[in-house]
Amino acid sequence: MGCCYSGEDNNSGEKSSETDPLIPPPNPTSKPPNGTDWITTNVPSARTDEQALLNSIITKTAQNIIDVSAADSVVMEQHEYMDKARQYSTKLAVLSTNLHQKKALTLPSLTSQPHQVLASDLVPYSDVQQVSKIAAYACSAISQIKVDAKEELVVQFAIP
Amino acid sequence: MTTAALTAGLDRIPDQLGYLVISEDGVLASAGELENDEHTAGVIMQMVRTACRFRLSGSAEAPFKRMSVILDDFVYVATISGQKVFVVKRQNNQHQAVCA
Numbered sequence: 001m002g003c004c005y006s007g008e009d010n011n012s013g014e015k016s017s018e019t020d021p022l023i024p025p026p027n028p029t030s031k032p033p034n035g036t037d038w039i040t041t042n043v044p045s046a047r048t049d050e051q052a053l054l055n056s057i058i059t060k061t062a063q064n065i066i067d068v069s070a071a072d073s074v075v076m077e078q079h080e081y082m083d084k085a086r087q088y089s090t091k092l093a094v095l096s097t098n099l100h101q102k103k104a105l106t107l108p109s110l111t112s113q114p115h116q117v118l119a120s121d122l123v124p125y126s127d128v129q130q131v132s133k134i135a136a137y138a139c140s141a142i143s144q145i146k147v148d149a150k151e152e153l154v155v156q157f158a159i160p
Numbered sequence: 161m162t163t164a165a166l167t168a169g170l171d172r173i174p175d176q177l178g179y180l181v182i183s184e185d186g187v188l189a190s191a192g193e194l195e196n197d198e199h200t201a202g203v204i205m206q207m208v209r210t211a212c213r214f215r216l217s218g219s220a221e222a223p224f225k226r227m228s229v230i231l232d233d234f235v236y237v238a239t240i241s242g243q244k245v246f247v248v249k250r251q252n253n254q255h256q257a258v259c260a
Contacts, residue, residue, distance in 0.1 A: 107184070107209075107212065107240055107243055107245070108212060108221065108222045108240065109240055109241055109242060109243070110222060110224065110225050110226070110239050110240045110241065111225055111226075111239055111240070111241050112241060112242075113241075114169075114239050114240075114241040114246040115168075115169030115170060115172075115173070115246075116169075117225055117226050117239045118170070118173060118226065118237050118238075118239055118246060118248045119169070119172075119173040119174065120226075122228065122230075122235055122237070122250065122252065122253065122254050123228050123230065123254065124254060125254040125255060128230055128254070
């Protein structure tokens, strides 16, 4: 009453969703977590319930925490390390070439007869004039956009 | 495709003053007033890339076949074929109609 786990009953089902780890540990009974003194076993001691509860807290915390600062957390042989490095760089290379390919393919092919297209008649002067006129109208219209302020933006609340 | 095959038809274009053939990596061929003109090549490439991004409503493909940059005395016309940009500088003969 009034402290953590005071109401916990290992047999109750409703609390299990709160205490289950988000990512199920790969092998809960595997090697002891780094950086902690692991003296007791997983089986709660019959001596006191308090001891058992404390142990279960330690177990759960240790399962949920990844200690990256612990010493000799990575014991890998040289060839394993090189293999992994090679794996990662291959994966990166594949991803970066995919990205680069996407960028290079963004030039669409407009025609299969470039010489013909470039040799055909130039745009008629009347068309150019018309487009220039339309663009000038559009430019002038945009420059005339303005805010029509109808009301005050900031008002005082009337507090009697 | 050899450079000669790329450029064969370009110098036969009527009233052409020069041309460029540009790829993603750089200028493949150049001649006439555009010979070695990497600056113009860069500018035209950027304009072409920008134009390719336009889309008319309801269409998935690029909305143009040829891009013309019209100046007073001459015109740059550009198109894309087989991942290469072809640019030709031509005389601008489309002048104002003279009222008799």
